[in-house]
Amino acid sequence: MSASANVEVKVGDCSNEDPQKLAAFEEHVANGGLIEPNDWMPEAYRSLMLRMAEHHANSEIVGALPEGEWIVKAPSLLRKLALTAKVQDEVGHGQMLYEVAQDLGKSRNAMLRDLITGVTKYHNCFNYPCPTWADICMIAWLIDGAAILNQGTLAHGSFGPYIRTMRRINMEEAFHFKHGEDMVLTLMSGTDSQKQMAQEAFDRWWEPSIAFFGPNDRPDELERPAMRWRMKTATNDDLRQKFVNRFAPAAMATGLVINVCTKDDQGNVTSATPDPLLKLDEETGHWGFTQPNWEEFFRVIRGNGPCNKDRLALRRFSYEQGEWVRKAILDGTTTPCKN
Amino acid sequence: MCELDQNLQTPMVELLLSLADDKLFLGHRNSDWTGIAPILEADIAFSSLAQDDIAHASAFYELIGTVNDKNSDQIAFGRTCNEYRCADIVTKSDNFNWANAIARQLYCNTFDYHRLARLSKSNWSPLSALSKRILAEQTIHVDHISTWIQHLGNGNSDSKARLQEALNTFAPYAVMLFEEPEGLQELHDASILQNDSDFYTDWKSTIDVILNSAGVTCTCELTNTKGGRSGKHDEDFVRSLAELQEVFSTDPLAAW
Ligand SMILES: [Fe+2]
Ligand SMILES: [Fe+2]
Numbered sequence: 001m002s003a004s005a006n007v008e009v010k011v012g013d014c015s016n017e018d019p020q021k022l023a024a025f026e027e028h029v030a031n032g033g034l035i036e037p038n039d040w041m042p043e044a045y046r047s048l049m050l051r052m053a054e055h056h057a058n059s060e061i062v063g064a065l066p067e068g069e070w071i072v073k074a075p076s077l078l079r080k081l082a083l084t085a086k087v088q089d090e091v092g093h094g095q096m097l098y099e100v101a102q103d104l105g106k107s108r109n110a111m112l113r114d115l116i117t118g119v120t121k122y123h124n125c126f127n128y129p130c131p132t133w134a135d136i137c138m139i140a141w142l143i144d145g146a147a148i149l150n151q152g153t154l155a156h157g158s159f160g161p162y163i164r165t166m167r168r169i170n171m172e173e174a175f176h177f178k179h180g181e182d183m184v185l186t187l188m189s190g191t192d193s194q195k196q197m198a199q200e201a202f203d204r205w206w207e208p209s210i211a212f213f214g215p216n217d218r219p220d221e222l223e224r225p226a227m228r229w230r231m232k233t234a235t236n237d238d239l240r241q242k243f244v245n246r247f248a249p250a251a252m253a254t255g256l257v258i259n260v261c262t263k264d265d266q267g268n269v270t271s272a273t274p275d276p277l278l279k280l281d282e283e284t285g286h287w288g289f290t291q292p293n294w295e296e297f298f299r300v301i302r303g304n305g306p307c308n309k310d311r312l313a314l315r316r317f318s319y320e321q322g323e324w325v326r327k328a329i330l331d332g333t334t335t336p337c338k339n
Numbered sequence: 340m341c342e343l344d345q346n347l348q349t350p351m352v353e354l355l356l357s358l359a360d361d362k363l364f365l366g367h368r369n370s371d372w373t374g375i376a377p378i379l380e381a382d383i384a385f386s387s388l389a390q391d392d393i394a395h396a397s398a399f400y401e402l403i404g405t406v407n408d409k410n411s412d413q414i415a416f417g418r419t420c421n422e423y424r425c426a427d428i429v430t431k432s433d434n435f436n437w438a439n440a441i442a443r444q445l446y447c448n449t450f451d452y453h454r455l456a457r458l459s460k461s462n463w464s465p466l467s468a469l470s471k472r473i474l475a476e477q478t479i480h481v482d483h484i485s486t487w488i489q490h491l492g493n494g495n496s497d498s499k500a501r502l503q504e505a506l507n508t509f510a511p512y513a514v515m516l517f518e519e520p521e522g523l524q525e526l527h528d529a530s531i532l533q534n535d536s537d538f539y540t541d542w543k544s545t546i547d548v549i550l551n552s553a554g555v556t557c558t559c560e561l562t563n564t565k566g567g568r569s570g571k572h573d574e575d576f577v578r579s580l581a582e583l584q585e586v587f588s589t590d591p592l593a594a595w
Contacts, residue, residue, distance in 0.1 A: 068374035322377025328494030
């Protein structure tokens, strides 16, 4: 599972930067050139890139929590192994991304602290509940599927260390997606109660999946720094449409119904009706769909989602219970024990 | 020798279950740390150990399946509490205290190392072949956990005290690993297994060397108490088993 780069940050203008250097930088980036950590870059680029990598890293390690809780309940030896390996990969993604962010000027420890104190955020989709095994199947299929689409475009970005990390991560995400697809297909070709369990989980996860790509594009989207400096190479709405084009027919092929749902504060579905806009436009090749409930989306982002508190509490618990270990073996340095 | 006498099948299954169940539940408990271990790199490494243990368990369940004709998932997930043969140290809660996890891991990994070394000398070839293959990975586990023991023992006075306390807490459970699976003597009598040294003495000298290098100790004594190998389990095991079976048991015949 993984994160999108929709970090809302206010970047200062570049009026303090050397205009010649800035012009050369922008031309280099516009021509497809890469920026390396020791290259000259505007301060706004550095801080935006740092926050993007940090947010992404946070999302990987918080994303490990809901799935991690299900490792002990995985219903076969194969699933148990695959899920443990997947969660391990996500932690590895976090580790690699913290390295990228660290090279831009913030220590890992500072990032982990900011995460547990709520100074920084992680991807919103991890604030929803996973009450059944089928939720784990849907996360690996839909959320990892969304992450692959998003990260595929991020891998064409401008910051060298980040895009190289994206490429490595994407290979693993492809495995996660396959594993998710296989689990969903297994449920949907199983017993009636397995199918029902899958549909109920799908109802919970469809909306967070299409909201995964972030809010609707602004009219000036292409002019904003993240796009202008090629940190992002696709807009939120384009990625969302791509996702629906791919997953709506795939879901229907397995027998799943795409519903528009209402949910209570705990994220439980209170009503589900087939999406009235779901239709293939033969001319454009695009599937129509109902937009996520953006009001609810922003409420969850502000920290009032069903699971925000649980996720942060577990992260904080992990940080605190491990503090004596870090003190004993890291001794203030950042060289961790790899063995 | 590839064929196993009919009358040795039950003792062999008992022996293999004790091994596979130990590994399954140790991996089960250790996988709990995936995502929340004290250091990201340690998280990743510890998760690999957990995956190895679950994979080793799977291989032994498959071997059991060749004897009793059952499928691995049914064996691993489909028994009642008193049919499991692991020693309860593997499911003894570490209370999310890393020192406990490391102490439990040291006792179990070194025990498994010696157990597999002994089983690789079996003259039932499917067992010796599999044990030899897994012994190579088990050696890596022992090296890994020795490094951790040294990190904590030689870290600072706080980490040393925590490690010593954890070693003390888990020692009485560690000796229960030596409870013999039922019918073990029959396998010896039939020369399926050979004894050329004392299992407990071998194990104790291995951990003493490791602990010595970290300035900590383990005091323990063998007992005749009946426990996990006889199907008598404590509450921590019951809790772990309930987790393991939670989804599976909603429909044990379904594919998942
Ligand atoms: Fe993933
Ligand atoms: Fe990931």
